[in-house]
Amino acid sequence: MYCRNCGSTVDAGSPVCTNCAVPVGQGTRYCPNCGAETPAGSNACMQCGFILNANAVKPPVSAQGAKSKIAAGLLGIFLGAFGVHNFYLGYNQKAVLQLVATIIGIVLSCIGIGALIVFAIEVWGIVEGIFILTGKINTDANGTPLID
Ligand SMILES: [Zn+2]
Ligand SMILES: [Zn+2]
Known part of the structure; x- marks a missing residue:
């Protein structure tokens, strides 16, 4: 996988990036799946389709547990x-x-x-x-x- 902050490769299981020391998963600039640059605010990687912002794809709360x-x-x-x-x-x-x-x-x-x-x-x-x-x-x- 790749560092979200600097795009360098990080070992699976390592808590911080060895290149920039940012905790793995933090940052918005690179896709953790393929390492492609991701425009700020994008919800999915344009290269591989990896979901970057898990919150953005959750169904709206109102759809859950709605009463009849x-x-x-x-x-x-x-x-x-x-x-x-x-x-x-x-x-x-x-x-x-x-x-x-x-x-x-x-x-x-x-x-x-x-x-x-x-x-x-x-x-x-x-x-x-x-x-x-x-x-x-x-x-x-x-x-x-x-x-x-
Ligand atoms: Zn990094
Ligand atoms: Zn990607």
């Missing part, structure tokens, strides 16, 4: 009173609030106010479910866009 819009929306509509859609999307505080309010509502359902609380949280969940399905809510708690 349909699943989140339906959870909101059918189980929204229990905050399930917010647990799914990572909005844990809101989810716990909905879950606790619904449980309190169920406990209090022997008096009229309890049913009202459950109804209100249920409507809240359905509205959020519709917002998710229509794209008004389109990211999870980490800001990752939802996928169809």
